[in-house]
Amino acid sequence: MDISIEGISKAFGETTALESVDLSVPSGRLATLLGASGCGKTTLLRIIAGFETADTGAIRFGERDIAKVPVWKRRIGFVFQSYALWPHMTVAENVAYGLRLRRLSKEAVADKVATGLAMVGLTGREQRRPGQLSGGQQQRVALARALALEPDVLLMDEPLSNLDAKLRVEMRREIRRIQQETGITAVYVTHDQDEALEISDLVAVMNGGRVEQVGAPEDVYERPETTFVASFVGSVTLLRGQVTDDGELALGSGGKVGFGRPLGPAGAAVHVALRPEDLRIVEDGRAQFTGKVVRSSFQGGTRESVAELPGGELLAFEHRRSLPTGATVGLVAERFTVVGRDTGVA
Amino acid sequence: MAASTTARGRPGRRSRSGWRDPWRLAGLIALLILLIFIVYPQLWIVRAAFTDDAGAFTLARFGAFVTDARFTEPLLHSVVVSLAVGAGAALVAVPLAFVMARYRIPGRQGVLTMLTMATTSPPFLGAYAWLLLLGSGGIITKAAREAGLPLPFESILGVGGIIWVGVWFTFALIFLMVYDAFRAVDPALEEAAASVGSTPWRTHAKVTLPLAVPAIATGCYLAAMRIFADFGTPMLIGGGYSMLPVVVYQNFMSEVAASPGVAATASLMMVLVSGLALVAQRRIVARRSFAVTGGRDQPLRELRRGPRALVLTGIWAALLLGFVPHLVVVLTSFLRWQSGILQWEPTLENYRRLFEESLQPIVLSFVFAGIACLIALVLGVVVAYIVARKRFMISGPLLNNLVMVPYILPGTVFAIGFILAFNHLPVILTGTALIIVVAYFIRRLPYVMKSIETALGQVHPSLEEAAMSVGAPPRRSFRDIVVPIIRPAVISGGTVGFLQMITELSATVMLYAVPWVTMTVVIFTNAMQPGSPFGVASAMTTVLLVSVYVPLYLLRRRYKTVSL
Ligand SMILES: Nc1ncnc2c1ncn2[C@@H]1O[C@H](COP(=O)(O)OP(=O)(O)OP(=O)(O)O)[C@@H](O)[C@H]1O
Numbered sequence: 001m002d003i004s005i006e007g008i009s010k011a012f013g014e015t016t017a018l019e020s021v022d023l024s025v026p027s028g029r030l031a032t033l034l035g036a037s038g039c040g041k042t043t044l045l046r047i048i049a050g051f052e053t054a055d056t057g058a059i060r061f062g063e064r065d066i067a068k069v070p071v072w073k074r075r076i077g078f079v080f081q082s083y084a085l086w087p088h089m090t091v092a093e094n095v096a097y098g099l100r101l102r103r104l105s106k107e108a109v110a111d112k113v114a115t116g117l118a119m120v121g122l123t124g125r126e127q128r129r130p131g132q133l134s135g136g137q138q139q140r141v142a143l144a145r146a147l148a149l150e151p152d153v154l155l156m157d158e159p160l161s162n163l164d165a166k167l168r169v170e171m172r173r174e175i176r177r178i179q180q181e182t183g184i185t186a187v188y189v190t191h192d193q194d195e196a197l198e199i200s201d202l203v204a205v206m207n208g209g210r211v212e213q214v215g216a217p218e219d220v221y222e223r224p225e226t227t228f229v230a231s232f233v234g235s236v237t238l239l240r241g242q243v244t245d246d247g248e249l250a251l252g253s254g255g256k257v258g259f260g261r262p263l264g265p266a267g268a269a270v271h272v273a274l275r276p277e278d279l280r281i282v283e284d285g286r287a288q289f290t291g292k293v294v295r296s297s298f299q300g301g302t303r304e305s306v307a308e309l310p311g312g313e314l315l316a317f318e319h320r321r322s323l324p325t326g327a328t329v330g331l332v333a334e335r336f337t338v339v340g341r342d343t344g345v346a
Numbered sequence: 347m348a349a350s351t352t353a354r355g356r357p358g359r360r361s362r363s364g365w366r367d368p369w370r371l372a373g374l375i376a377l378l379i380l381l382i383f384i385v386y387p388q389l390w391i392v393r394a395a396f397t398d399d400a401g402a403f404t405l406a407r408f409g410a411f412v413t414d415a416r417f418t419e420p421l422l423h424s425v426v427v428s429l430a431v432g433a434g435a436a437l438v439a440v441p442l443a444f445v446m447a448r449y450r451i452p453g454r455q456g457v458l459t460m461l462t463m464a465t466t467s468p469p470f471l472g473a474y475a476w477l478l479l480l481g482s483g484g485i486i487t488k489a490a491r492e493a494g495l496p497l498p499f500e501s502i503l504g505v506g507g508i509i510w511v512g513v514w515f516t517f518a519l520i521f522l523m524v525y526d527a528f529r530a531v532d533p534a535l536e537e538a539a540a541s542v543g544s545t546p547w548r549t550h551a552k553v554t555l556p557l558a559v560p561a562i563a564t565g566c567y568l569a570a571m572r573i574f575a576d577f578g579t580p581m582l583i584g585g586g587y588s589m590l591p592v593v594v595y596q597n598f599m600s601e602v603a604a605s606p607g608v609a610a611t612a613s614l615m616m617v618l619v620s621g622l623a624l625v626a627q628r629r630i631v632a633r634r635s636f637a638v639t640g641g642r643d644q645p646l647r648e649l650r651r652g653p654r655a656l657v658l659t660g661i662w663a664a665l666l667l668g669f670v671p672h673l674v675v676v677l678t679s680f681l682r683w684q685s686g687i688l689q690w691e692p693t694l695e696n697y698r699r700l701f702e703e704s705l706q707p708i709v710l711s712f713v714f715a716g717i718a719c720l721i722a723l724v725l726g727v728v729v730a731y732i733v734a735r736k737r738f739m740i741s742g743p744l745l746n747n748l749v750m751v752p753y754i755l756p757g758t759v760f761a762i763g764f765i766l767a768f769n770h771l772p773v774i775l776t777g778t779a780l781i782i783v784v785a786y787f788i789r790r791l792p793y794v795m796k797s798i799e800t801a802l803g804q805v806h807p808s809l810e811e812a813a814m815s816v817g818a819p820p821r822r823s824f825r826d827i828v829v830p831i832i833r834p835a836v837i838s839g840g841t842v843g844f845l846q847m848i849t850e851l852s853a854t855v856m857l858y859a860v861p862w863v864t865m866t867v868v869i870f871t872n873a874m875q876p877g878s879p880f881g882v883a884s885a886m887t888t889v890l891l892v893s894v895y896v897p898l899y900l901l902r903r904r905y906k907t908v909s910l
């Protein structure tokens with residue numbers, strides 16, 4: 001079932017949490033809402049779930065406007081950041097609760113509970129209480145509970161944020177696998193860009209209550225439309241300047257850089273986003289940028305260093321061999337993105 | 347992307363629940379109940395205080411209250427006795443709590459259990475039992491006289507007696523609060539002080555004690571207020587030393603010189619004093635509440651032999667004095683009494699007579715307290731849920747504040763309000779059994795409601811949302827999720843409320859009408875009349891003690907700790 005969100009706004013007293021948000025998630029896809037703390041991700045998800053009402057705008061599941069449908073009739077599954085398992089029920093009872101409300105037969109309930117727990121790898125823990133499970137196990141129970149009713153839509157609010165780094169990676173793959181197996185439409189909230197890039201079909205980057213860009217993970221990473229998106233997703237250097245008459249970039253500090261093709265109409269104020277991995281060290285005179293290495297850090301497979309350009313701009317680039325600080329390097333950009341809209345940096 | 351904003355015209359402030367939310371109706375009903383039974387009677391007290399005997403408006407009563415010794419004296423007496431009891435009880439409780447919190451004491455669990463028991467003992471029990479022992483015809487006084495031993499006092503009657511009884515009646519309350527505070531002090535704080543060269547005693551004086559000040563202040567406040575509002579103790583052993591509750595009672599109930607106006611004015615004075623005391627306590631606690639709950643528990647240290655013997659003696663002496671009343675009552679209930687004089691002969695006669703002649707008060711006490719307890723629980727859940735969860739603009743804050751008002755209303759004052767308000771239309775309750783039930787449940791509502799509110803604070807709203815997300819309507823999720831989780835708090839709040847209702851005297855003694863007589867009233871009237879069947883009264887008190895301690899014991903066994 002596809003979800004379409006149109007013009008959703010929401011204010012809490014003086015704070016504007018969401019401003020005219022549009023988003024549509026095709027059936028069977030997983031969309032992530034990605035953004036910094038306080039940007040309105042949770043609020044949007046809770047409005048989709050029906051825990052909050054939007055001030056304006058409409059949400060449709062398929063063709064149906066669900067404004068008037070209360071939470072308990074929306075056929076959603078929700079995974080809370082804190083899991084929200086019921087402490088007075090066993091694992092099996094947690095999963096079975098919604099099924100019992102549907103008045104399914106005892107056997108059908110037992111059957112579905114067993115299938116659900118098997119899917120998240122918790123067979124054999126049915127009679128435990130939530131308090132007796134590890135964080136990761138609790139998270140799986142929450143997932144099984146949300147999926148047990150075969151909902152139309154699965155909503156997850158930072159479901160992995162209470163887990164350690166290794167488990168987080170493992171669990172997000174697990175979630176993706178289950179989402180694809182069940183073919184459910186899902187919305188996933190996170191502030192972790194790696195998570196978003198790895199598991200989504202669609203990433204919606206949010207900033208200050210607005211959705212700045214929606215696209216496939218590759219699009220959002222490689223073709224950011226705003227400075228915020230460029231800086232939030234992955235590490236980046238943003239060079240700010242004006243397009244000269246011959247299509248080059250005039251930096252604020254006075255320097256001029258050519259990128260081999262015109263950057264846009266002359267006089268336009270633009271940002272050029274450069275990913276560290278898109279810069280290459282060159283020895284000869286083809287260098288676009290020449291700068292002094294100010295710091296260098298070893299990161300396992302590669303090194304990331306920062307060069308200071310004559311105008312004072314700092315440029316991060318990746319390379320293999322070690323470089324002494326103070327050395328002069330010449331760099332060329334093998335790829336770059338021109339970002340038209342300035343929405344600040346993360 | 348100027349998307350179609352179909353619903354732009356919709357009012358933005360529509361609350362999620364809307365007017366059809368059943369909690370709104372429940373809240374309004376609760377509010378109505380509180381207005382009728384809390385606000386309305388208080389208005390009648392205020393009215394009576396400002397009306398002279400001819401029915402005209404007057405300020406004269408308040409003038410008299412600050413100038414006329416008939417009033418200034420009891421006011422002063424009440425304040426002095428309350429302060430003395432608070433201080434005395436703290437002197438006993440704080441050192442004991444400190445050693446218990448820090449050192450390995452044999453029988454710790456037993457001591458703690460007994461102290462918890464002591465805090466729920468019936469308020470007039472001490473006065474009654476000490477009167478049996480040290481009254482002018484008391485067991486010890488008489489024995490001493492016969493043996494020719496001189497006693498430093500004639501009898502326990504008088505201000506000294508009230509303070510003595512008050513201290514042993516309240517010290518356990520302070521102890522439990524301060525004990526928890528001492529246990530909660532993070533050892534790291536003390537180690538830090540020691541590491542900069544502070545000696546142990548200096549550390550305790552500069553670090554540990556200040557951290558416990560909020561608990562000490564709260565404990566003293568509770569102790570002082572218990573004795574301030576207590577009617578039974580000064581009435582039984584005051585011996586002419588006038589205190590406010592007695593003045594109120596006598597001015598209101600006296601058949602010859604009743605003056606409701608004077609009683610009402612004195613009532614307002616009491617409310618004023620207890621309100622001020624609450625403000626003072628809040629200020630002390632607010633100014634110094636720092637988080638002391640560290641990661642580690644306080645380790646229990648060993649005591650050397652000498653100090654240990656001393657500490658043990660202290661603890662058991664205090665416990666003994668705290669439980670003298672219980673022992674006396676139970677013991678004398680199995681002895682024969684003849685025209686008010688104790689014969690040292692074991693007998694079951696008292697119990698036979700009790701069950702033949704006075705079964706009804708026992709049953710009534712249970713019925714009244716039981717019904718009142720159930721109503722308090724239902725209303726407590728409603729109010730607590732609305733206060734904790736719903737963002738109702740008007741009824742939310744109103745309920746939250748109104749429900750706490752009975753907290754500062756002494757039983758005597760409460761009763762007067764009820765009588766003034768409900769002895770005429772539109773609501774007539776005086777003379778019925780209902781008035782006692784209503785008084786009980788309203789008086790205990792603040793305590794019951796607070797314990798449920800605390801428990802609800804631990805039920806994260808997402809637990810209910812999770813239930814809704816799997817298809818449970820709000821009513822269903824409340825029943826299936828919230829209720830089971832708060833059940834322990836409801837049960838323990840209810841039990842403690844029940845215990846306090848079944849031992850209630852100060853309001854009951856003014857509100858009851860024959861035949862609606864409770865156990866406490868029977869005991870009290872017996873104790874007030876020399877030569878009355880003390881044996882039966884003792885037997886009834888023993889029954890009362892059993893009805894208090896058996897539920898308390900079950901509760902403690904089931905839930906480990908009980909907060910009062
Ligand atoms: N119930 C509420 N009452 C008042 N303000 C709220 C409420 N819920 C959210 N807000 C405000 O709305 C804004 C968006 O909050 P939201 O919880 O949606 O952020 P978020 O993106 O989920 O952040 P995080 O990553 O920290 O969870 C914040 O400024 C927050 O303070």
Ligand SMILES: [Mg+2]
Nearest residue numbers: 041042043157
């Ligand atoms: Mg959030």
